[in-house]
Amino acid sequence: MKNRLNKFLFDFSVLSIFRRGSKNIFIFFVFTLLIFLLSSILFISNSIKSELDITINSLPDITVQRLQAGRAINMPLSRVNRLLAIDGVKAVIPRVWGYYYFANAGVNFSVVGIDQFEDQYRDLYTKLCDKFNFDRLKIDSGMLIGSGIDKILKNNFYQGYFNFVKPDGSLIKVKIDGIFNGDTKLESSDIIVMPSKKVREIFGMKPDEAVDFVIKIANPSEIPNIASKITQLYPDSRVITKEDLKISYQNLFDYKGGLFLALFVISAFTFFMIIYDKASGVSSDEKREIGILKAVGWTIDDILKEKFYEAFIISFVSFITALCLSIFYVYFLNAPLLKNIFIGYSSLKPEFDLPFCFDFQTFSIIFFLTVPIYIAATIIPSWRVASMDADEVMR
Amino acid sequence: MIELRNVTKEFKVGANDKVVALKNINLRVKKGEIVLLKGPSGSGKSTILSLIAALNKPTSGEVIVDGKRVSKLADNFTSLFRRENIGFIFQRYNLIPTLSARENVIVPLIPSNPDSDWLEDRLKELFQNFSLESKMDVIVKNLSGGEQQRVAIARALINNPSIIIADEPTANLDKKLSLEFIEILKKLKNGHNSIIIASHDPLFFDLDFIDRQIDIHNGEII
Numbered sequence: 001m002k003n004r005l006n007k008f009l010f011d012f013s014v015l016s017i018f019r020r021g022s023k024n025i026f027i028f029f030v031f032t033l034l035i036f037l038l039s040s041i042l043f044i045s046n047s048i049k050s051e052l053d054i055t056i057n058s059l060p061d062i063t064v065q066r067l068q069a070g071r072a073i074n075m076p077l078s079r080v081n082r083l084l085a086i087d088g089v090k091a092v093i094p095r096v097w098g099y100y101y102f103a104n105a106g107v108n109f110s111v112v113g114i115d116q117f118e119d120q121y122r123d124l125y126t127k128l129c130d131k132f133n134f135d136r137l138k139i140d141s142g143m144l145i146g147s148g149i150d151k152i153l154k155n156n157f158y159q160g161y162f163n164f165v166k167p168d169g170s171l172i173k174v175k176i177d178g179i180f181n182g183d184t185k186l187e188s189s190d191i192i193v194m195p196s197k198k199v200r201e202i203f204g205m206k207p208d209e210a211v212d213f214v215i216k217i218a219n220p221s222e223i224p225n226i227a228s229k230i231t232q233l234y235p236d237s238r239v240i241t242k243e244d245l246k247i248s249y250q251n252l253f254d255y256k257g258g259l260f261l262a263l264f265v266i267s268a269f270t271f272f273m274i275i276y277d278k279a280s281g282v283s284s285d286e287k288r289e290i291g292i293l294k295a296v297g298w299t300i301d302d303i304l305k306e307k308f309y310e311a312f313i314i315s316f317v318s319f320i321t322a323l324c325l326s327i328f329y330v331y332f333l334n335a336p337l338l339k340n341i342f343i344g345y346s347s348l349k350p351e352f353d354l355p356f357c358f359d360f361q362t363f364s365i366i367f368f369l370t371v372p373i374y375i376a377a378t379i380i381p382s383w384r385v386a387s388m389d390a391d392e393v394m395r
Numbered sequence: 396m397i398e399l400r401n402v403t404k405e406f407k408v409g410a411n412d413k414v415v416a417l418k419n420i421n422l423r424v425k426k427g428e429i430v431l432l433k434g435p436s437g438s439g440k441s442t443i444l445s446l447i448a449a450l451n452k453p454t455s456g457e458v459i460v461d462g463k464r465v466s467k468l469a470d471n472f473t474s475l476f477r478r479e480n481i482g483f484i485f486q487r488y489n490l491i492p493t494l495s496a497r498e499n500v501i502v503p504l505i506p507s508n509p510d511s512d513w514l515e516d517r518l519k520e521l522f523q524n525f526s527l528e529s530k531m532d533v534i535v536k537n538l539s540g541g542e543q544q545r546v547a548i549a550r551a552l553i554n555n556p557s558i559i560i561a562d563e564p565t566a567n568l569d570k571k572l573s574l575e576f577i578e579i580l581k582k583l584k585n586g587h588n589s590i591i592i593a594s595h596d597p598l599f600f601d602l603d604f605i606d607r608q609i610d611i612h613n614g615e616i617i
């Protein structure tokens with residue numbers, strides 16, 4: 001008998017929600033909006049964070065640039081052998097790449113020569129590309145582009161190719177061989193991959209030069225040692241370790257995180273305002289009703305159970321509605337407005353999609369920050385009223 | 396049997412003041428007896444009814460119903476006691492205005508999760524007895540005063556209570572409806588129920604089916 005769900009009590013709760021319809025509709029809207037904001041913020045920040053983690057993991061151990069008058073200039077390939085001779089260095093990979101400014105769209109493309117460091121990136125790019133084939137890339141001399149670039153080129157009426165302007169003003173036409181799965185990678189969206197030879201042509205680089213070197217190290221704890229040896233060997237070097245990059249990436253993210261937090265605080269504040277309002281009193285009608293229920297034989301437990309159902313139904317329906325809206329907004333609509341407010345990337349780089357990233361932890365954080373708090377805020381004042389003498393409450 | 400032993404009830408008014416509503420009341424109502432409490436307004440009639448229904452606790456003295464000391468019961472047990480024993484027809488009816496007649500009548504049964512078929516039969520019987528069949532699904536705030544009272548009576552009876560309490564039942568009714576209520580009351584007297592009515596309406600003063608009349612003045616029985 002005891003654990004059978006009391007259908008009458010449940011029906012009474014549902015009825016009560018509708019009886020106080022306008023009040024509950026208001027609560028439902030505000031509550032749904034707040035949960036929607038909160039979960040959207042968490043979803044976006046989770047997505048970006050997971051993207052950054054992937055990016056950080058794929059960072060090179062050491063990157064070496066050459067400085068002249070404080071500016072990075074190209075590296076002579078002749079330095080490779082002496083760098084390789086340093087103890088602990090596993091490989092030195094010259095990179096050929098550059099930012100190509102596409103004036104029509106006002107964006108920079110990262111153009112990367114692939115055959116020079118395919119070992120390091122083969123796994124990553126294999127994952128990224130629709131139908132990736134390095135060998136074909138070498139022969140065809142075409143290029144692979146990120147999905148963001150694909151959109152930009154299509155908007156500018158390029159179909160299947162792009163004309164790069166060389167430093168001497170002449171054009172070089174490059175065929176598009178494939179498109180990255182842009183939605184899996186924040187960074188890859190604006191990347192163009194092509195043979196190094198073409199990259200050199202586009203940026204006017206000499207055949208015996210690279211933009212920088214990526215150095216692979218056998219033992220990660222040796223990174224600081226090797227970094228200082230490189231500076232001794234070539235005092236005009238700027239040595240950037242994985243750790244440095246990690247920190248700058250994380251700073252970028254933490255800065256965003258701060259903004260996210262600000263919005264989070266605002267929504268939490270509004271939420272607590274509502275709760276405060278609810279907690280500070282039960283309306284006189286509701287109070288009288290509690291008195292009546294008690295007078296006709298409801299125990300405090302019965303009354304609280306009823307209030308619990310009411311609060312649970314409202315807050316849980318709000319929660320589910322907000323969560324669905326939020327998933328749709330973030331992952332299907334790609335979070336218009338919110339994403340742009342929080343991601344500086346989009347001003348510099350082409351669009352990217354937020355990867356779907358939803359775990360039980362996020363779900364429970366959102367749940368526990370909202371539903372139980374609302375239920376408590378509803379039940380506690382009712383409990384205070386229900387504990388008084390029925391006679392007193394009905395007056 | 397209902398028994399009040401040396402019952403005194405004081406109400407706090409403001410910080411220091413108090414009102415003595417009942418002074419050393421001793422009263423017995425036997426099973427099946429129908430009793431009228433009469434006396435002017437403010438004499439303490441409603442307070443006695445509240446104490447019997449355990450809606451309130453005496454300042455001193457005891458209220459005993461069927462051997463149970465209801466004045467000493469913990470809050471949850473007073474609710475259970477009312478649910479099982481008391482049918483209270485309140486002066487202002489105390490219906491839930493936004494519920495229908497039918498929903499109001501069901502309210503006392505909800506916590507005990509009754510059998511649906513049994514409930515339907517019981518509702519039908521009650522609504523027929525009180526000529527309310529056509530009003531079952533009307534929201535009670537749209538019912539007339541007399542209809543509201545009959546809904547309140549139906550609600551008080553749904554649990555088959557052994558004690559029926561009515562506080563100023565004719566205060567809000569015209570002469571015709573008051574006489575109708577008295578007819579209902581007569582029918583309720585079936586030997587199993589104790590009925591306690593508080594009223595200063597002279598209509599009640601010479602009804603032969605009322606077993607006893609008790610005069611209250613300034614919180615004392617005279």
Ligand SMILES: Nc1ncnc2c1ncn2[C@@H]1O[C@H](COP(=O)(O)OP(=O)(O)O)[C@@H](O)[C@H]1O
Binds near residue numbers: 392407438
């Ligand atoms: N909750 C209360 N707080 C303060 N005074 C009360 C309360 N209930 C009743 N009284 C007082 O107790 C006295 C008796 O009231 P009541 O029992 O309602 O009388 P009656 O029902 O005979 O009109 C009155 O003076 C009334 O003002």
Ligand SMILES: [Mg+2]
Binds near residue numbers: 437440441442562563
């Ligand atoms: Mg009274």
